[in-house]
Amino acid sequence: MTQAAIEMHGVNKTFGPVRALMDANLVVHPGTIHGLVGQNGAGKSTIIKVLAGIYKRDSGTVRVHGQELDAITPAAIEACGVHFIHQDRLLVPTATVAEAIFLRNEPHIGPFINYRQMNKRATELLKRYFDLDLDPRTLISELSTAKQKIVQITRALANDAKVLVLDEPTAALVSKEVSSLFAVLRRLKADNLAIIFISHYMSEIDEICDVVTVLRNGSDVGVVTPAEAGIEAIVQMMTNRDTSEMYPRRDVTIGEPVLSVNGLTLAGHFRDVSLEVRAGEILGITGLLGSGDKELVSTLFGQSVPDRGEIVLNGKPVSFRSPVQAVRHGIAKIPEDRRAHGVATGLSVGENIALASLDQMSGWGFVNTRTEAAKTEALIKELGIKTPDRHTMVKNLSGGNQQKVVVAKWLSCDSQVYLLDEPTVAVDVGAKVEIYNLMNRLASEGKALIFLSSDLEEIVEMCDRVLVIYRGALIGEYQRGEIDADRLLAAASGAQMEQEGRSA
Amino acid sequence: MTMQAETGRTRRFPINIETISNYVVIGAFCAMLVFFAAFAPGFLSGENLYNVISNRVVLLAIVALGMTIVIAAGGIDLSVGVSMDLSSMVFIMLIAAGLGGFVGVLGGLGAALCVGLLNAVLINKLKINPFLATLGVLFIGQSVQRLSTQGGVPIYLTRAEFAAPFNAIVRSSLLGIPTPMIVLALCLVAVYLAMHRSVFGRYVAALGVQADVARFSGIRVLFHMSMVFVACAVLAGISGILLSSTVRSYVPFAGDSFLLDAIGATFIGTAISSERRPSVVGTLLGVLLLAVMRNGLLLMGYNFFWQQVGIGVLVFVVLGLSFGLRKRAD
Numbered sequence: 001m002t003q004a005a006i007e008m009h010g011v012n013k014t015f016g017p018v019r020a021l022m023d024a025n026l027v028v029h030p031g032t033i034h035g036l037v038g039q040n041g042a043g044k045s046t047i048i049k050v051l052a053g054i055y056k057r058d059s060g061t062v063r064v065h066g067q068e069l070d071a072i073t074p075a076a077i078e079a080c081g082v083h084f085i086h087q088d089r090l091l092v093p094t095a096t097v098a099e100a101i102f103l104r105n106e107p108h109i110g111p112f113i114n115y116r117q118m119n120k121r122a123t124e125l126l127k128r129y130f131d132l133d134l135d136p137r138t139l140i141s142e143l144s145t146a147k148q149k150i151v152q153i154t155r156a157l158a159n160d161a162k163v164l165v166l167d168e169p170t171a172a173l174v175s176k177e178v179s180s181l182f183a184v185l186r187r188l189k190a191d192n193l194a195i196i197f198i199s200h201y202m203s204e205i206d207e208i209c210d211v212v213t214v215l216r217n218g219s220d221v222g223v224v225t226p227a228e229a230g231i232e233a234i235v236q237m238m239t240n241r242d243t244s245e246m247y248p249r250r251d252v253t254i255g256e257p258v259l260s261v262n263g264l265t266l267a268g269h270f271r272d273v274s275l276e277v278r279a280g281e282i283l284g285i286t287g288l289l290g291s292g293d294k295e296l297v298s299t300l301f302g303q304s305v306p307d308r309g310e311i312v313l314n315g316k317p318v319s320f321r322s323p324v325q326a327v328r329h330g331i332a333k334i335p336e337d338r339r340a341h342g343v344a345t346g347l348s349v350g351e352n353i354a355l356a357s358l359d360q361m362s363g364w365g366f367v368n369t370r371t372e373a374a375k376t377e378a379l380i381k382e383l384g385i386k387t388p389d390r391h392t393m394v395k396n397l398s399g400g401n402q403q404k405v406v407v408a409k410w411l412s413c414d415s416q417v418y419l420l421d422e423p424t425v426a427v428d429v430g431a432k433v434e435i436y437n438l439m440n441r442l443a444s445e446g447k448a449l450i451f452l453s454s455d456l457e458e459i460v461e462m463c464d465r466v467l468v469i470y471r472g473a474l475i476g477e478y479q480r481g482e483i484d485a486d487r488l489l490a491a492a493s494g495a496q497m498e499q500e501g502r503s504a
Numbered sequence: 505m506t507m508q509a510e511t512g513r514t515r516r517f518p519i520n521i522e523t524i525s526n527y528v529v530i531g532a533f534c535a536m537l538v539f540f541a542a543f544a545p546g547f548l549s550g551e552n553l554y555n556v557i558s559n560r561v562v563l564l565a566i567v568a569l570g571m572t573i574v575i576a577a578g579g580i581d582l583s584v585g586v587s588m589d590l591s592s593m594v595f596i597m598l599i600a601a602g603l604g605g606f607v608g609v610l611g612g613l614g615a616a617l618c619v620g621l622l623n624a625v626l627i628n629k630l631k632i633n634p635f636l637a638t639l640g641v642l643f644i645g646q647s648v649q650r651l652s653t654q655g656g657v658p659i660y661l662t663r664a665e666f667a668a669p670f671n672a673i674v675r676s677s678l679l680g681i682p683t684p685m686i687v688l689a690l691c692l693v694a695v696y697l698a699m700h701r702s703v704f705g706r707y708v709a710a711l712g713v714q715a716d717v718a719r720f721s722g723i724r725v726l727f728h729m730s731m732v733f734v735a736c737a738v739l740a741g742i743s744g745i746l747l748s749s750t751v752r753s754y755v756p757f758a759g760d761s762f763l764l765d766a767i768g769a770t771f772i773g774t775a776i777s778s779e780r781r782p783s784v785v786g787t788l789l790g791v792l793l794l795a796v797m798r799n800g801l802l803l804m805g806y807n808f809f810w811q812q813v814g815i816g817v818l819v820f821v822v823l824g825l826s827f828g829l830r831k832r833a834d
Contacts, residue, residue: 327722341720346713346779355710356721358703365702393779409721 003066005030005163005194006051006082011060013046015396020046022218023060026196028163033185033195035205035226038215038238039400039428044198047215048165052084053077065162082163083156091140091148098122098136101155125154130184146177153184164188165196170204182208200428202231214238239430246433247461250440254464255279258448259331259417261300264309269295270472273309277417277448282439284451284463287492292472293452294336297419300450301333302326313417327356332410334403336422342406343394350376350390352405357413379408383438400431407438418442418449424458436462456485456492470494525829529776529789532822536793540800547803559750560795562688566743567759568766568787569695570736575770576699576782577732578712579627579634583619584740584766586645588759591616591741593649596659596754605669609745616741617734619645624730634733649756660753673749684746691739696784698735708732709781765794768819775826793818 006028013021021043028034038044049055051062053072062069064080091100098119099106107117122136130150140148149169156164166185170178185195185208199205205212206226214222214237222237260276270292277283287293299306302320310317313329320326323333335341343352353376354361361372376390385404387397394402403423410418420439424432439462442449453459459466460483468476468491476491483491540547567584574581595612599605619641626637650656661670676683699705707728710718719725740759748754772793773786797818798811806814 323719324722324724333720335720340714341716344710344714344717347710348779351706351709352717355706355718355723358706362703365704366697367701367703367706413722 002029002031004028004063005065006196007061007063007066008047008051009061011047011050011062012058013050013055014058020218021050021057021060024215024218025220026051026213027223028194028196029211030162030194031189031192032210033189033197033208035209035212036196036198036215037200037202037205037212037234039398039430042215042238042428043218044215045167046218048084048167048196048198051077051082051165078159080163081159081161082165083159083161084165085149085152085156085167085169087168091151093139093141095140096137097126097134097140097143097151100140100151101125101136101158103155105159121158122154125158126150129154129157129187130180146173146181149173149181150184157188161193163194163196165198167198168200169197170199170201178204202235202429205234206231216240235429238428246429246436247458248433248437248440250443252280252440252443254281255446258314259300259450260312262310262312264296264299264311265307266292266295266299266304267307269304270469273469273474275467275474277450279446279448280443281465282443282449282451282463284453284459284466285469286453286456286459286466286488287469289454291469291492293469294421296469297333297421297450297452300326300417301331301419327413327415330414330416331419332356332413332415332417333419334406334410334421334423336425338399338402338406343402343409345393345395345402347394348391349380349385349387349394349397349405352394353379353390353408353412356409360413375412376408379412383408383411384434398431399427400434403427403431403435404438407442411442416447418447420449420451422453423451424453424455432458456488460485460488468492521829521832523778525826526776526778528826528829529772529786529793529822532818532825533789533793533796536796536800540796540803544800544803547800552799552803556795556799558682558684560798561791562684563743563747564762564765564769564795565688565788565791566691566746567740567762568769568791569691569784570739571766572770572773572782572784572787573695573699573708573732574634574736575767576705576712577708577729578715579729579732580638580767581623581733581736582635582638582763583623583641583645584736585757585759585761585763586642586649587616587619587737587740588744588747588762589649589754589757590619590645591744592748592759593652593659593754593756595745596661596748597652599666599669600659600661605672608669609673612745612748613738613741616737616744619741620734620737621730623733623737627733628726628730646757653754653756656756658753658755662752666752670749670752674746684750687742687746691742692784692788695735695739699784704728704731712781765791765815768815769794772819772822775823780827780830793822 004027008026011021011024024047036044050057053074101122102118107114119136126132126134212224213220257276257278262274264273265271285293298304302323302325354372361368383404386401424435464480466478467474546552591612594615595608598608598611626632627634707723769790770782770787772790774780774782776786777783797814801811801814
């Protein structure tokens, strides 16, 4: 066997009371794409950050190309040829493409940067590896997320990378971009690079990885070949759970209409939308990127004021000019960007849960801390939020648990209508199931749910009814069991608009 | 399960690096008291301590309380000096005009309120970031002072005929406690309740941590952000009136010297909370720390310039230790 590119053995790391890594091992060989999978909180990010020198390990050995590293610093690990493409884009938005690629490695004449040379080499690299004609003087902020990823990878290649670590590289990419990224990775693999690939998308793991290390609760529980073991076995190793329980069933009688919308129009986004959602019902809305589904939900939450049409809540017409009014009327939104809009990561679990319902836990403007404690503790217990206590900062919780905090916040203020915008994006399989259970619970309590997702399978499995939106207009309505994911995709793409669309 | 066990252990042994890092400010304060008691002649005399508190602590603490609210909400107010000065100027001018102390105080507070409202409009309606908005107000406020005083000539009201309102404010006492200290105590209690016990304070904290989440939770972001700047300006205004009453005059730009101390005290104060958030108790400690440092060095024979060096070192030591230990704990 060849010399391993990365060897990590018996790595331990604790954060206060939380043991993030327990004797974890990771061995990656050159010329392979090595998947790293596990639920949120399993230790994927931690082991990568230990390797990157962002966290200091408590114990364990790390060898890069056979050379043992004692204390790792970000600069030292990069000097060993290990490059990281982190999930959050870590590029200076005001730099040009060429500047970003050659950051800290600028071609220069004396103290001056040789811009001509730099731009020329950037163009060559982008052309050679990605077959991409990109003006190297373009600003990073003007690039799509996919192109920014490419610039990051190019930077690593320009620095003579031997090992490439990609943390959720496809999270913000559309499928065409994903396949071109995969083509690049395969080419790099042929050049004998070692690639560590972290993803929540099991289909991607299956497609691209040669070997997979599965992490659970901070330890590696297996190193398998996806082609032999199969995805289901890997998922089971991750969760210790059978995939058939993925979409839990519910038994709910659907009640009266709670929210209905008539002829709602927001110029440039959607027009003449009419729909209703009943108590205990999960209504799915699906459409392609830019079809107006997001704007529709934002408008229902008061983020935009519609040009025409009316919103009727419990039989009474309402109009919202801001989320403040929507929240007062019992509308809750679980936003797509959880960390930016859903939870305040720097506040505690309890503070987050109470945020929308403080009025009900206070008298004369003062918070009744006893009521607050009782109510938030009860919700933490009820939803099974995994946290040492309610004073823990939300940033210390895993993604799935953060999402539960968002739901707890709305349960606390007794919202009637839940607008869920991609609630399961970037959470792992186990947390997804918990979120589905939570949705079922909300439905069984008589809440009305509107559910947006680009994961068509979960739309098909979870919703009582699905509406298809296409270029700002509702073009189809399907009851549960009437449609499968493939046909839904066809409908969302506008293929069956003529024949089958039963306009709602 | 592991988590619960671990939490239990943390409770039994509350002293770890993380907890220690929260006590750095208190430790520094005690160390300083001991040091100056030993080396600064007359430091512990009742007269000196009374002077420290009445001259510096009261005035700075009230301004710093306002700054604490603003910084907690994620903003900064560079115009507190202007609020102080304009309040002081209007107060003195009204008394000079013979309208008496009551009208003077109302006028002074009104002037400060106007500064706060202007900040609120600039920040919330015109969407200018707080740093630049209040910087602009700082410049304008300084010019307003020059324009209304022939280029910055102080107004002295030391004649006996004006003494009554000033004496009523700073030389009076209630149950043996001087009025300025009662004013400070009231401000402390009010701001403490507002920030740490009220719904308003929670919203302010949410705004400071993540304004978007607050908006998505149905909190009236603009309203609360405006209230924050108004409260800060009015508090600075109160301090301005106390200052003028003490020196029986209006000296243009006197308030400017409080700006950086108020910011410094607030940030020193963040070191006592485990979340590193501004707090009323923390700010008060920060104020005491700065005031004791200045006074102690003065008594030891070091002038204003050396006091500034002392303050600088103090900030480095306190924040360096506190944040450094904190980082080690992670």
